[in-house]
Amino acid sequence: MDFALDARTESLRQSLLTFMADRIVPSAPTFHDQLGQLENRWAWTEAPILGQLQAEAQELGLWNLFLPEEHADSPGLTNLQYAPLAEITGRCGHLAPPALNCAAPDTGNMEVLSLFGNDEQKERWLQPLLRGEIRSAFAMTEPDVASSDATNIETRIERDGDEYVINGRKWWITGAMNPHAEIFILMGKTDPTASRHRQQSMVLVPRDTPGVEAVRGMEVFGYDDHEHGGHAELRFTDVRVPVSNLIGEEGTGFAIAQARLGPGRIHHCMRAIGIAEVAIELMCQRATSRVAFGRPLANQGVVRDWIAESRVRIEQLRLLVLKTAWLMDTVGNRGAHTEIQAIKIATPRTVQWILDKAIQVHGGGGLSQDFPLAWAYAQIRTLRFADGPDEVHKNSLAKAEIARHGAGSTDG
Structure with missing residues (x-):
C-alpha cells in the first residue's frame, strides 16, 4: 500500500x-x-x-x-x-x-x-459557472416537511402545455441571497401518484423569473454567512419555466439528487479536515502562551490529553476519507456508498469534538470573533444536517451491514 x-x-x-x-x-x-x-x-x-x-x-x-x-x-x-x-x-x-x-x-x-x-443547458448555465462568471443555488430543502426524507418534498411542478408551473417554499438554500446566483436547480414533485422515488423532478429556474421571491436570509447560530451569499428562504408562486428547463427526465429528480450529494459529501469532509488542523494548531499555540494556576496550559494533563486525542482522531479520519476517495475512483460512487456514509457520520462529529476542545482552551476568546473557532463550530455543526442528518446515514449503514452478514432485510 x-x-x-x-x-x-x-x-x-x-x-x-x-x-x-x-x-x-x-x-x-x-x-x-x-x-x-x-x-x-x-x-x-x-x-x-x-x-x-x-x-x-x-x-x-x-x-x-x-x-x-x-x-x-x-x-x-x-x-x-x-x-x-x-x-x-x-x-x-x-x-x-x-x-x-x-x-x-x-x-x-x-x-x-x-x-x-442537455447541450443547451450546458452552454447557457454550465459554461458560465465553470468560468466563475455567475453563481447558482440548489433548492431542495423545505420548511413544512421533514427534509431528512427527500421524498417528503411538497413543491409542485405541474405541466401546462410547453411550460412547467412551480408552487412551493424552500429554505436553507445556500448562496441564494447573492444576486449573482442567476440560476436555481429546483427539486419538486411532477407526479405525486408515482412510486415513492419517481415522483420528483429537477428543473432550472432563472432567478429573475416572475414569482421567485427571496423571503429572508437565514442565520446559523447567529451567523448569516453572507460571505457565501447566505442561506435563503424562497417562495415560488405560479413560477413558469419552459419544459426544456427540465434536467434529465421526469421522475429522475431523486436519483439525480443522490448522484449530486455523493461527491458533495466527500468534498465537505475533505475541507473539514483542514478546519480541524487549524483548530489543533491554534489549540497548541494558545496552550503554550497562556498560564493558569502557575504553569502553562500546555503542562496541564487534561489539555495534553485533548491535543493527543485530536491528533489521533484526525489521522484516523483522514485515512477513512482517502480510502473513500480511492473507492469512488475505482468502483464508483455506488460501490463506495458505505464508506461515503461512514465519513459523513464520522467527520462532522470528530471535527466538532476537536473544535470544542480548541474553544475550551481559548476560554472566552474561543467564543469571540477574534478567532475562527466559533464560526467554524457553527459550520461543522450544520454539516451534521447538510446532505442528510447523521441518523439517516446510520440507519442506512446499519441496514446494509445487517444484510451483509446474512441476517436478512429489516423494516424501515
Whole structure:
C-alpha cells in the first residue's frame, strides 16, 4: 500500500500551499473589509480581492480542481488526487474555495449539469459557472416537511402545455441571497401518484423569473454567512419555466439528487479536515502562551490529553476519507456508498469534538470573533444536517451491514 502522493498531486499541492500562504490567507482581512463596504452585503462575488485571486488561481492551474476526471470539462484529477488539495482549502474555508471556483453549492450544480444537462443547458448555465462568471443555488430543502426524507418534498411542478408551473417554499438554500446566483436547480414533485422515488423532478429556474421571491436570509447560530451569499428562504408562486428547463427526465429528480450529494459529501469532509488542523494548531499555540494556576496550559494533563486525542482522531479520519476517495475512483460512487456514509457520520462529529476542545482552551476568546473557532463550530455543526442528518446515514449503514452478514432485510 503506497501512501505517497503522485507527482502531479504533489506539484499542485505545493503550488496551492504557496498560493494559500502568499495570497489567500493574507487577503482574508481585505475580503472581510470589502464585504463590509458593499451596498448589497450578500453580493460577496463583488469583492475586488476575490476577482484578483480567481484570476491568479486560473493562471496557476488551480481552477475547477473539484470536477472529477470523467467530466468533459474536468482538469483531469481523480477524487483521490483532489482530496489533499481540498483539505488545504478548508484552512481558509470562506475564501479559498471560491477563489479556486471550488465552492459549494456551485460545485454540485456544475456536476449535475455536466452529467445530466442537455447541450443547451450546458452552454447557457454550465459554461458560465465553470468560468466563475455567475453563481447558482440548489433548492431542495423545505420548511413544512421533514427534509431528512427527500421524498417528503411538497413543491409542485405541474405541466401546462410547453411550460412547467412551480408552487412551493424552500429554505436553507445556500448562496441564494447573492444576486449573482442567476440560476436555481429546483427539486419538486411532477407526479405525486408515482412510486415513492419517481415522483420528483429537477428543473432550472432563472432567478429573475416572475414569482421567485427571496423571503429572508437565514442565520446559523447567529451567523448569516453572507460571505457565501447566505442561506435563503424562497417562495415560488405560479413560477413558469419552459419544459426544456427540465434536467434529465421526469421522475429522475431523486436519483439525480443522490448522484449530486455523493461527491458533495466527500468534498465537505475533505475541507473539514483542514478546519480541524487549524483548530489543533491554534489549540497548541494558545496552550503554550497562556498560564493558569502557575504553569502553562500546555503542562496541564487534561489539555495534553485533548491535543493527543485530536491528533489521533484526525489521522484516523483522514485515512477513512482517502480510502473513500480511492473507492469512488475505482468502483464508483455506488460501490463506495458505505464508506461515503461512514465519513459523513464520522467527520462532522470528530471535527466538532476537536473544535470544542480548541474553544475550551481559548476560554472566552474561543467564543469571540477574534478567532475562527466559533464560526467554524457553527459550520461543522450544520454539516451534521447538510446532505442528510447523521441518523439517516446510520440507519442506512446499519441496514446494509445487517444484510451483509446474512441476517436478512429489516423494516424501515
